[in-house]
Amino acid sequence: MQAGQLSKYLKGGAIWGFIVFELIFFSVAGEFLSVSDKAFMDADNMLLLFKQSAPIGIIAMGMTIVMINGNIDLSVGAIYAIAAIVLLDSMTWPAFEGLGDMVIPVAWALALLSGVVLGAINGLIVWKTGVDAFIVTLGAMLGYRGLVFMYNGEQPTSHLNWTLVDFAEAQFLGLHTATWFLLAVTLAIWFLMTRTVHGRNAYAIGNNREAAVNAGIRVGPHMMINFMIIGFLAALSAIVFYSESGSVNPNDGELYELWVITAVVLGGTKLTGGAGSIISTFGGVVAIQLLRKGLAHLGADTSTVNLVIGLILIAVLFLDRQLNVKGKEELKV
Amino acid sequence: MSDPTPVLRLEGIVKTFPGVRALDGVSLTILPGEVHALMGENGAGKSTLMKVLGGIHQPDEGQIIVSEEPVVMSGPLDAKAKGIVFIHQELSLADELSVAENIYLGELPRKRFGLVDWAELEAKTNAILEKLKVGFNAKTRVGDLSIANQQMVEIARALTVDAKAVIFDEPTASLTDAEKIVLFEVIADLQAQGVGIAYISHRMEEIFKITDRISVLRDGQYQGTVNTADTNEEGVTQMMIGRKLDLSRNESHHELGNVALEVRDLSCGKLFQNVSFEVRRGEVVGFYGLVGAGRTEIAETLFGLRNPTGGTILLDGEVVSINSPYDAIEKGISLVPEDRKGQGLVLGMNCRDNMTLPQVDDLKAGPFVADGAEIAIFDLYRDKLDIRTPGWKQQVGNLSGGNQQKIVIGKWLSMHPNVLIVDEPTRGIDVGSKAEIHNLLRELAAQGYAVIVISSEMPEVLHVSDRIVAMYSGRITRTFTSEEVTEDNLIQAISGIGGDKVA
């Protein structure tokens, strides 16, 4: 019992310990190795870190609930790109010409709607056909990406709306708009998963699907709602990012699913579903961004970041396994 | 009881599956405030009956009547809403969630906006847990509880609704004696409130302790209902199997060869300790004990699936260490495992490939698998064991339980082992195949195999063994020869009563 408790605390707090370790490491190593004069733990640098975490982080919250529910979504990068195109392009549609800046909420609503619809398509297929979510969203990842290309060929879609840019670049209480979005989403999803019947049922479904079915929980609608939520969040993430940048390439968002899943797994969500915490996912998102920035601070390029993150993901999996070993008596199969 | 209204009545239930008449005109009446045992052998139709009652299967004929009103059950939830609650044998809990959430799974109390009403949930749960006198509360994570306490959570679910009838399916399988007493108190409480209890169990002593009436099923047919006070174990057994229980002991002995396997002081952590025994060629040694006594774990250790924490294993007088099943097979040990579908067979593969899997490396023509040699092996053991299958290409998953088991046995016989271990060889197998497998085991010993049979069925152990090793809680309590064993001293030995004095 004691040993079990210890490993549980270790697992629960591991991500935060890792973040502290990163902070210390990069601060100390930064003194000796850094290519810039600024300290790593600089306040501006940290604020920027949160802002840069936002696109991945917002989607990661959705991925956490989908994975707790026992599914996975590989199509988030493509949904992100589609929502971005809808956002930027709809502002130029003649139908909305007379709206002035009122076109912004309309464009936002359309982008979010497209995210929700694409998520709903995934969810509906998983529900009604019974095909595994991995395959369904793998297909959707290709299919939705195809839609992205079909919209504007291989050309980028661009539209800068300065009101929007100002909004995206604004800072409130020192935090950037994107950071506020990330925090709000984290809070909302945390609330959803810990306080609502839907959230608790999602845990139950991922944990023991048969028991949930026997208890009369309707698995299908729950899964579909979660896919709609992740679609919504992928679109929201696109809004946060493209409001500022104003231009989307058809390849944007590729490999996002990998980054997102990495963050979620680092945060300790079980691949088989049923366990995971939104707050830890937030930790996972921050840890990854910290690693990126930290390595950059030391003068490492993206290649090293990729290498290190991949190996850390595997190391986490290994540690998790070691902490769960039941002892010598275990059946060796 | 002056004819009270039955809480639950089944009338002439018929349920057929392709090729099988699983239930054939079953009727059953459960009165308020009675504990009604439902008994029958494995495959007699008890679980099908429960599924019909729970709305998982719809009956082809017959009616379900709750409080004199005919109903159609659309599913477990519908049954619960109508006051019929099931306590399942297999736990169906979400172990990452709290006790309270599990008890009210699917029916969490809501506030506005779909929020969970935690205060109400906790209050209701703790009120139920109070009744059960358990040592945990509403907020405990189910995964942190012992199996027995998890079972109590399962039972607590029954108390969340105003139940008319509660159906317990083998509820004591994983409970300790102290926990059983609590369970029986809970049942008595329900009884006092006028709830009808259906109680499914194999354990005679429980049946005679707590039930009022007993109904028996055999091969899907209703055999009748008797008052518990008017019958005894023998009578019930006779109803269940249609004849008297055959507790005859094995009489024939073969000439014994040298010691094939000797185990000295073998231990594996908490699973079993200081186990010593030997098996000679030409001998069948039966291991008898309750579930969890450590018998299967010994077999798994001998087969290289667990690392022993102490002791030695000797094969033909030489000390060996066995690190993997591959190792064990090389050294001439074979294991027919307990869980046929999970451990014994690759259900999606055909009969032949399953049978030759352990020796596929040796059946080569050049770099390829020798088709002819494989089919020859399959044909040989198909004939020897009388395996009924359309052909070797048949997927194993499509065969009956008995034929599947014969494939597993054939797989290991074809390896010509020195020591053959069979774990629960006839579980879930029809009576005819059972007898065949018993004869086969005797025959193998006659041919000079050293055979270990692990079983939870006393008739089986008595029937096939030359010697019987009784185990209790990880230790060998006594070893009997087939001459000295009796029903009583065997039961004593596996209950841990006075066993060690005698040996």
Place this chain on the structure above:
Amino acid sequence: MAGLTKSQIGGFLARQGILVAFALFIIGFTIANPRFIDPDNIMGVVRSSAILGVMALGVTFVVISGNLDLSVGSMMSFSTIVVLDLHDKIGPTLAIPTMFAMTLALGAFIGFLVAFLKLNSLIVTLGMLSAIHGLTLTYSGGKNMDIADKEGTWFSVFGQGDIAGISVPILIFLLLALVLGVVLAKTPFGRKVYAVGGNGTAATFSGVRRARVVFMCYIISAFCVATAGLLQASRSLGSQNTVGQGLELEVLAAVILGGASLLGGSGTIFKTVIGVLILGFITNGLLLVGLQFYVQFVVTWVIIILAVWLDIAAKRGKLWSPIA
């Protein structure tokens, strides 16, 4: 019931559905544009599918053993970059075996993690996707890699050569498919791959050394990836270091399209080849009828889901899932 029952039709579609779909495609596209079944066109399709196909052969082993390999795309980039770099440094004769050795070492590392440490293959290979990508970038210093003397090297034979009028990539693809197909279907090792994927516990209980089998599957996958890298490098004689990016999913799509279950235990090399060709012919057919290459993404999406759906629908005997 006279004639074919619904379930019999369903069973037939489940078993042969992929071939039926393939036939319908060919007929449809041929009607739309007769050039589709022109031998030159068919050869062209097979040639352009060869690299994807070679990788899919290896992944088939991994998937049948009940695991996944998402790292093949970035591993292929690695092989391509390494062999191009070494070509100029130590010459093609040494470069090729060195590249194979390095790729196999990566495969062995993944195999070790999945087979012996029993780590989840999805996450391990996801991590390796990122890690190998980083490794490749580090190796190349972020630059594209080119062979200096593109005219004067015999190295181009693998990607561009012909033997008896058939292009070498096709020959390599078909030869490898034949060899691996025989290994999977006819050897003890192949049998054990199916057993391990079908029921790993039962395989262990039958004395199959499961870890070794899984390990070997990753080695085979790495070998196929190295071959694909060789074909890619030889065809282009210069490459970006992201050349294989995203291929892991197309490869997986081909394997799934061929009917291998992600749960393991089912699938064949032949069916994977069909899956690869279907993807190839879809791309080609859509181009021939005048659609852009990206339309194939959408079509592939629909086809994958339909294929898997019909497969499991036939197995459960019902079109719609029983999920409440």
